[in-house]
Amino acid sequence: MKPSIQAVSQTDQVLAEHRELRTLLTHLEGFTVQPRPEIGNEGFHRWAADLSKHLVELHDKLFRHFRFETSSGVFDELVKIHPRGAKPLQELQRQHPQLLGEVRELVHSSLSYSQGEEPANPRLRHRLGEILNHLRNHEDCESELLTRLLGRDIGAVD
Numbered sequence: 093m094k095p096s097i098q099a100v101s102q103t104d105q106v107l108a109e110h111r112e113l114r115t116l117l118t119h120l121e122g123f124t125v126q127p128r129p130e131i132g133n134e135g136f137h138r139w140a141a142d143l144s145k146h147l148v149e150l151h152d153k154l155f156r157h158f159r160f161e162t163s164s165g166v167f168d169e170l171v172k173i174h175p176r177g178a179k180p181l182q183e184l185q186r187q188h189p190q191l192l193g194e195v196r197e198l199v200h201s202s203l204s205y206s207q208g209e210e211p212a213n214p215r216l217r218h219r220l221g222e223i224l225n226h227l228r229n230h231e232d233c234e235s236e237l238l239t240r241l242l243g244r245d246i247g248a249v250d
Contacts, residue, residue, distance in 0.1 A: 147195060177237060
């Protein structure tokens with residue numbers, strides 16, 4: 093059984109969104125290695141506000157991306173064709189709320205920071221690095237799985 097043209101198109105969209113997210117993650121990683129002014133020093137508020145802006149953008153893109161993955165039905169169709177893909181796809185989808193929660197946690201901390209308050213987590217940039225790695229690994233696993241599931245069918249003999 094071959095995936096429908098719509099499923100292939102939707103999978104291509106998911107993979108394109110994964111590439112966009114990787115670019116955003118790389119940009120955020122670059123931002124976090126820049127020197128951060130101390131609270132109260134010149135440039136601090138701008139740095140913290142920029143961090144908040146980047147994190148809100150990340151959260152928004154992730155939210156819309158995860159919603160599309162779920163609502164498009166592309167995962168469901170691929171599972172019908174390749175039932176062995178069901179468990180890994182379900183495990184990846186179960187990570188979505190946790191990933192969004194982790195990014196929301198960072199947004200809240202960065203907003204406190206931009207108001208000149210110490211964040212609840214004094215190692216905010218370290219935590220951000222951990223979450224960015226977690227997100228990158230998640231998206232890479234999804235991309236690899238989707239490509240593999242589609243690739244099996246594309247090379248199959250009728």
